[in-house]
Amino acid sequence: MSPTAKESTPEAQPADVAPVAPHPSFIQVANPYIFEKTVQDCFAATGVNPLREDSNRLQGITWIDNVRKALHLPVRTFNTASIYYHKFRLVHPDNEYNYIEAAAAALFTACKIEDTLKKSRDILCCSYNLKLPPTEQLSADDPIFESHSRSIIGLERLMLESSGFDFRNRHPQKILMKLTRQCGLDKDSKVGRVAYTISLDLYRTFAPLKQTSATMAFACLELAARLLEEPVGKIHSEEI
Incomplete structure (x- = not known):
């Protein structure tokens, strides 16, 4: 007996099958080190433009370095802020945020972790005053920093999530x-x-x-x- 057409033809699998979720008991821990391939895979997943990647990365780290020097923060705070900024960019596309706000949130988070506490308003005020002469500089209580300060506080949670809540810092x-x-x-x-x-x-x-x-x-x-x-x-x- 010859097989029927239904038996000889495999069933087509639907294209929109959801991936299998991890087991409820699965626990993912933060990785202290990653490979270069992982970095490239993250950029491919987030759709980062390779031509702009270097520019956004260097601008963000330069901003962190300039502000931490103006605030007289130690090198360990700069190290930690840079790590959080890099990990944040591996997860979130560049079009979802402004690099200055991301850098400020990374520095704000690092100040808490390294016990060199600075308010989000202090960080924003310092960055703003770097471009002004002493006679035109503002104080941290100025209302102009209110909305940006809230944005930084909101990004702080995303910074911690992007790092996997890994508080192990290397200097x-x-x-x-x-x-x-x-x-x-x-x-x-x-x-x-x-x-x-x-x-x-x-x-x-x-x-x-x-x-x-x-x-x-x-x-x-x-x-x-x-x-x-x-x-x-x-x-x-x-x-x-």
Whole structure:
């Protein structure tokens, strides 16, 4: 007996089948490190324009750096704010937010986590006054900052969600200073200063999301030594 047409032809699967949801007992924890492929997959999923990605990333980190210097915040706050800004951009498309508000929310969140508390109005006021002469600067209580302050407070929750509520922070500058001393160099030496500057510039990239603090510290010190044509034998020593 020959098979019928219904038996020989497989049933067509509907195109709009919903993906299988995870099991209710499934618990997803935050990943301290990610791969470059994960970064690219996130940008592909959010539809980020590759031509604008570098510009938005650098502008946001530059804004954070300028404001934290004006507020006299420590480097650890800058590190944490940069991490939150990067993780936020991996989840949310650029057309959903203004990069300045995202950077301000990242800095506001980092101030809480690093116990260097600043109000959202203080951050906005500082950024606004950076572009004005002293005679025209405003106070943090000015009504002009009211709406933007509320936006930053609302973005704070999204910052924490984007990071997976991961409060583990890494600061390679501490390890870098120890390595500099182990190599017989002073922290104020030319190699030490250049290495420290490189460690700050690393946060303009996604390297802190992909590498450990020790790896970044070693890389900064070796790169500084090679740029200044200093011997790097001590850096590769097994004693370190």
